[in-house]
Amino acid sequence: MFIEDSHKEYDVIIIGGGITGAATARDCALRGLKTLLVERGDLCDGASGRNHGLLHSGARYAVTDPEGARECISENMILRRIASSCIDPTGGLFITLPEDSLDYQEKFIKACRDCGIEAEAITPEEALRLEPAVNPKLIGAVKVPDASVDPFRLVDANILDAVRHGADIIKFREVTGLVKENGDVKGVQLGDTTIRSRQVIIAAGIWSAHIAEMGGAHIDMMPSKGSLLIFGHRLTRMVINRCRKPGNADILVPGDVVSVLGTTSDKVPFEDCEDMKATSDEVNVLLNEGIHLVPELSTTRIIRAYAGVRPLVVADSSASGRNVSRGIVLLDHEKRDGIKGLITITGGKLTTCRLMAEMATDLVCEKLGLKIPCTTARRKLPGSEKRKSGKDPVNKRAAVGRHGSEADMMDFNGKGGGEIICECEQVTRAEIEYAVRNLGVRSISDLRRHTRVGMGTCQGSFCIRRVAKVLAEVLGTPDKALELMNDYLQERWKGMSPVLWGDTLREADYMHKVHRK
Amino acid sequence: MKYDAIVIGGGLAGCTAAGILADAGRKVAVFSEGLSLHDASEGPASHKEQARPPYAALSALAAKGVTVFRGDSIIRAEMSEDGSQVTRVFSRNLGDEPLEAAAYVLATGKFFSRGIISNMEGMYEPVFDADVEFETDHSKWFDPDFFATQPYEKFGVKTDSEGHVLKGGISVANLFAAGQVLAGEPMSDSDIEKSGRTAATEVLKKL
Secondary structure, eight states: OEESOOOOOEEEEEEOOSHHHHHHHHHHHHTTOOEEEEOSSSTTOSGGGSSOOEEOOSGGGTTTOHHHHHHHHHHHHHHHHHOGGGEEOOOEEEEEOTTSOHHHHHHHHHHHHHTTOOOEEEOHHHHHHHOTTSOTTOOEEEEEOOEEEOHHHHHHHHHHHHHHTTOEEEOSOOOOEEEEETTEEEEEEETTEEEEEEEEEEOOGGGHHHHHHHTTOOOOEEEEEEEEEEESSOOOSSEEEESSSOOTTOEEEEETTEEEEEOOOEEOOGGGGGGOOOOHHHHHHHHHHHHHHOGGGGGSOEEEEEEEEEEEEOSSOOSSSSSSOOSEEEEEHHHHHSOTTEEEEEEOOGGGHHHHHHHHHHHHHHHTTOOOOOOTTTSOOTTOSOOOOSOOOGGGHHHHHHHGGGGGGSOTTSTTTTOEEETTTTEEHHHHHHHHHHHOOOSHHHHHHHHOTTOSTTTTTTTHHHHHHHHHHHHTOGGGHHHHHHHHHHHHHHHHGGGOSHHHHHHHHHHHHHHOO | OEEEEEEEOOSHHHHHHHHHHHHTTOOEEEEEOSOOOTTGGGOSSOHHHHTSOOHHHHHHHHHTTOEEEETOOEEEEEEOTTSSSEEEEEETTTTTOOBEEEEEEEOOOSTTTTSSEEOSSOEEOTTTOOOEEOOSSGGGSOOSSTTSOOGGGGOEEOBOTTSEEEETTEEEEEEEEOGGGBSSSOOOHHHHHHHHHHHHHHHHHHO
C-alpha cells in the first residue's frame, strides 16, 4: 500500500519509481519478498514519463545492436500479452527517402530477420495508401511490429500489481543516504527515518550514479538529453521511423489523440537533469528534421515540448551519446565493489523493463538464497484482464480505454461520479477518486500522469479550475484548490513556452487572462 | 458602402471608440468577430460568458444608429500608391463589395482574438500588414514564470506619436489603433477604454 513512513524491515528496498523500479517491485512482490519502493517525487517523474511511448520491435537497433534488438522483440511480444491495456498495436513503418540508401534498407531487413523481427518491404505506393501523411518522396518502406505504449499506465499497472501482492510504496521522500554496517548496505535513510532491508536495488535512472556513490560505488554514467514535441492530432496510424542510422527527430509515434516526435540526443551536465525542459533551439531541430518524415508537421499545432534524460552507462567516449550502450546494465556491487546488499539496474529501454526487473530480482533471490521462479512474463497486469462483455455507458468509455479492467473499480454510480471534469480526455470524478485512492495522487500534475487530465488539446485551459476544485475535495483539503491549480499552471508553462506561437500562443493568451491573478 | 469611420473589432476598445464617434453624429460601422477577452479577468464563473464580446454594448451602438456587422471581420485592405492612406477595405462575409471610410480604427485585440498572428518565424498584423513590434529571438517571447507579465503581451502594432498606425515604416494618415492590438504594457479595462477614447478623438480631428 501507499504509506508515508515505515518501521518494518524489508527483504528488498527499491529506489526509484520509474518503469524499472515499478517492474522490479512487481517481480519482487510476486516472488513473495517483503518489498518497499521509494520514490522522491511522483511515479514516472523522470525519464519514464518523458519519452516517446514507443514499444520497440527492435528494428531500430537490428543493424547496430542485434542483442538489444532480440531483447526488444521478445519483450515486445510479452508486453502485448500481459499489458494489453497499455499498448496500442499500431505497427511501425520504416521509410527510406531519396537522400537515404536502399542498400541500407536491404541490410536493415536482413538484420531484422536475423533477430527474429518480422520485416516486410512494401512499395512506396502501398506505404502511401497505408499512411497518406508520410513524405510522398519516399523510395522504400518496411513494415515492422512497433507499437505505441503508454508509459504512465505501464508504470501504474506494475505498481498496482506490486501493491496488491503486498509491496509498500513511499512517494515524495528522497533517499538521503544508505544504511551501512561494516561496509555492507542494510537499508536506506530518508532524512531522519531509517528503513532496514536485506537488499537495496538502485533503479533510479540517471540518478543511480549519485545513489551508488552514497554506498561507495562509482558508476560512470552519461546523461543524454532527449527532447520531444507533442502535436495536437494523430497524423499517422503507425509509428513512422526513418530507415537509416538512428539520428535526430526520426521517429513519430501516434499515442492516444496526439503524435509525439523525437528525439534529440545531447550530452548534458548532471546538474541539468533536475529541471529538464526543451529549448527553442531543440524545437527547431526537431521540426526541421521531422518534416522529412511527415511534411504536415510543419502546419500542425504543437501543444507542448518536453525533455527527458537517458540513463546511459559509459562504454566509450562518444560525444553525443547515441553510440553509448543502451543495453541493460545490472551491477552486483558485492562482486564489483565488495559492497554487500547493493544492486544497480539501469540502462535498458522502456520496452525491456520486465526483463530488467527479472534480472534484478533473480540476483536478489540468489543473494537471499531463494529459488523462486519469475512469473511476470505469464501473469497479466492489472487492467489487462478480460472484462465482462457488455456496453459501457458513454462517460465510462475513455476510462476503460485508459485503465482497461481497472475501470470497473471506479465508482461511476456514486455522487457525481459520472460527471465529466476534463472534456478533452473525458476524465470523470470517479476516475479522479480512483487515482487518489489507488495511486497516491497529490497534485494535478500527478493526476495528469495517472488519468491524462489536462493532456488534451486545451492543456487544462478550460477544465483546470474544475479539476483543482474536485481534486482538492477528494484529497480532503478543499481550501487548497487554488494552490493546486497554480502549481499545475506553472508546470504546463514549462512545456508550452518553447512552442509559443500560433494557436498555442492564443491559448496562452487565454490562460493568462483567465487564470493568472 | 461609405462611412465616416469603420471600426474593426467589437471589444471594449472598438465599442468605446464607435460610441464616441456615433455620439458626435458620425456615420460609423463596427465589425465584430465575436472573440474578445477584455472582461476575461473578471473571474472564473463561466468561461463562455467571459470569452464573449460585450453584446450589450454592441446592441447599444446599434440603437445609436451604428451599423454593426456581427460575426464578420475585415480581412484585407487597399492602400493609396504612396502607402499613406487606406483607400478601401473588404470583409469576409461581404466578399468583393468594397467598404470605404474617411478613417479606420484597428481594435482587433492581440493573439486570442487573432488581431496579431504569430508563427514560428515571427508575428504579423493580418488586415493591413501593419508594422508589429516583437522580439525576433523566440526565446525572449516568454518568462519562465507563468505568473509574471509575459514579454509576448507587450508585442503589438506600432504607431507614431499622433496614434497613426505604421506600415512599412510610413505613418498611415487615416488608420488608428486602439486597445490591446497596440504594442506596449498590458492594459487594464480602464486603459483599454481610454485608448478607445483617444483613438476616437484622433479620428474626430481627422474628420
